[in-house]
Amino acid sequence: MKNNPYQPLNAEIVDIIDESALIKTFVVTPDETFRFRTGQFVELTLPGEGEAPFTPSSSPADTEKMEFTIMKAGSVTSLLHNCDKGQKVGIRGPFGNGYPLDDFAGKDVYIVGGGVGLAPIRSLFLSLLDRIKDFNSVVCRFGAKTPKDFIYKDSLFGPWQKLDGVDMKLTADEADSNWEYNVGLVTNILSEDDVDIKNAVVVVCGPPIMMKFVTFQLVEFGFPDSAIYLSMEKNMSCGIGKCGHCMIGKYYVCKDGPVFTYDQIKAYPNIWD
Amino acid sequence: METVFISKLKPFLEEISKKSDLYIPVKKAEHWTFNRYNPDEIDEVEFNSIRTCLPVKEFSFPPRELAAAFPEPLEAKQIKPFAVFGLKECDLHSIEILDKVFYEGEFQDPFYIARREKMFIISGDCTQAGQSCFCNLFGGKGFADLGFDLNVSKIKDGFIITEGSQKGKRFIGDNPDLFADAPDTLLAQRDENRARVKKELEEKNADLKFTSKISEIIQGSQDSDVFDIEAQNCIECQACTRVCPTCHCFYLYDTKKPDYFAKMKMWDSCMRMAYAGVAGGANPRKVLGDRIKHRLLHKFVYFLERYGIDMCVGCGRCVDADAGGIDIREVLKKLDEEKKQKKTNQAEIAK
Structure with a gap:
């Protein structure tokens, strides 16, 4: 289906770098050229298991591969940490504004x-x-x-x-x-x-x-x-400002963020929690 | 807009059902619910007095659907045209609200749009104000001016049908034998009914008069205890968000099917504890009262700022469904009362 924002692009983990006890960097090559602005994020899918939002840690100038540095923190990230090179994944995005x-x-x-x-x-x-x-x-x-x-x-x-x-x-x-x-x-x-x-x-x-x-x-x-x-790290899920999970006040972090200036969000409740 | 007359609903709806699937309201206990129309099963279609128990969002935003597949992407699913009879003004209002979300700009939701565009809307005037109806707070009056293909108004010995779109106009034009002229005397009957229901709504909700705009009431009461007090009665069943025709939060999850991986899209609820939590453990709304507050802020402040319209139509479904007895009308009244009190206190201090 064309223009389906929920459909990830197929990609593959081609390298995994240990950064610290709980953090690894995953080098991912998408099946098609994938462009993003620095600070934008993508939804990384482990097929059949789950999806989570990550901001690439690589330069947007590299359109061949992307890197995601991921801490083992929840269910999807734990499963990712158990993956080997060659694992097929999906990426959706890029979403959000990035750094201006x-x-x-x-x-x-x-x-x-x-x-x-x-x-x-x-x-x-x-x-x-x-x-x-x-x-x-x-x-x-x-x-x-x-x-x-x-x-x-x-x-x-x-x-x-x-x-x-x-x-x-x-x-x-x-x-x-x-x-x-x-x-x-x-x-x-x-x-x-x-x-x-x-x-x-x-x-x-x-x-x-x-x-x-x-x-x-x-x-x-x-x-x-x-x-x-x-x-801002919130529970971004759909990535397109609809599903509601990542709201800070009137903003959808996935669409209006994830980068905000402090004056935009400081009046809203519990922004640091 | 052209108006015509029919004496019975069944021949009219039967004609509709020849060209598309049709859903009609059926009374179950004291509630109305939508059923697939089967002409062999019923002698005459009942005209629902008020909106159904469940929201109409199900037709374009089903509780669960396949949103993506691996490794091969989904083929576009062909949606057959379908018609829904018995939508009320508040339902049309809720469709307008959901359209804003799912049709929005850069990222449209192809699944919502595919269904929405195949939906033939036959609305109907309310014939009474329901127990929990308070649509008049949001400009509702018990009948619709816009947003339908055809509208049905019940009168003493039949029904007035009004066209509301090109599709509706075409249907009337294509079926001249079904319809008779609607003389002014019958239109006067319709208008009388409409005026009666409108008055009933106003009288019923006479005590729902606020000194400030709802957005200002909620905005100004963020430090109020009312939310935490209400939370003591809430059993977190999430029914309020499920039956709400405008609540549209959803959850994407991945699962394994026999021969492919699927990404599913399923209704979610901001009343759920883990709703806004992240893997690291942070959660801005761990406290139930904060979730109730966020829901009202979203409905009456954030959505209004974003789309210029309240995200509530006053249908009262959440009032009917709430197992803990939370009544949004009472919550608004309490918050307004507090705001008034605060103002009075400030005025006295100023003196």
Whole structure:
């Protein structure tokens, strides 16, 4: 059937990369060219089992394959973690708005991420690198529970530390003696002097509790609510603004989001839960 | 709009049923329900006084359907034309609301649209105000002006049929033997009935008069205890959302069929605990009172902001179905009363 938004495109898992104890990156090749904007999400189906929403962690410039970095958290993700290369899957989408990169041009881009929240951020980061001259600066503040819980270790602890135009700081809530970066929550490594608050946008993605306290701290620093971009994790299902599961107030996260500025959603109840 | 007269329903409906499947209202205990029409089973079709017990959304948005298949995509299913007789004004209003959702812009729902476009709508005037009817709160009056192919008005010795679409007009034109002229005296009878039902509705709901718009009442009462108090009576049966003709939440799930994998689309309910939960454990509406509040916010605030129309038609089905005794009319009254009280208190403090 043509134009059936519930019909996934057939795809295959061609590689699986272990990131941490609970997180793996799945490299997926769709049967047809699949384009998305960074920050948009797709519904990944394990045929016969279930479907869940994920934002690709790969660059949209790569139209041959996509990567999804997935934490084992629920039924579908647990089954995915048991899959091997060659597993057939389905993808629907892309859905939602994504990050408005053109609006970021000429500004300091301040990226605060935590845990598996680095997955969408990696896609954003790679997209920013492709046109790094368009931005005043790219300032990253990433955190994880322990050094082992960081994903993309090879990039983060290596080449991403030495990129021109990128200021990167890492922190672990708890560290061992080999850890050469900061220790403590990600809020501890945020500073009012990191970027020019009057000419900056902030992108926040991580567990709800981290996003909540980071947002409060950013507001205290003086960032306008409209400059704080939040990637909201809700129960997106249909992807097309109909089934109702992902509503935040009048918004469907799947259609109007998943990226919202804080001023759009702050008046609605229980946004961090 | 052309109007014609018939003395009996059966020949008219029998003609309809020759060209398409037909569903008619049948009385079961004190309720009306839709049944497939079989001319051999009944002598005469009854004219339903009020709307049916179950919502009409089932015809275009079935409780469960196949939405996708693997590895081969679904073939487009041919939907046969079908007709439904006995829809009321509130039902047409609910179809208008669902159309907004499923026909919306970029992502239309092909399954809804396929059925909707094959549906021939024969509505009927209400002949009384039902126990729980409060459609007048949303501009309802017991008869429809728009949204039907044909409309039937019961009068003393027969029925007035009004055309409402090209399809309806064509049906009348194609069957001249079925219809007689409707003289002004009969139209006057129809109008009298309509005025009587409208008045009945207004009298019945005379106490449903609010000092502010419903959207403002709900919007302004987000910190009210009323939702948690109502939740004490709610047994989470979800019947309110199932019988609601405008509730359209659904759930996509995957399953294995003998020779393919299927993605199914099934009615869901925002009153269900896990409805908004995510795999990580977060859930913005773990508390039942918050779910009741969200449902009303969606119906009267969010939907209105998005589509410019309330997502409630005042059919009262949820009132009839509610096992815990929650009555949306009473909830609105309580919230309005609280709002008034708040205003008075503020005014006194200001003094």
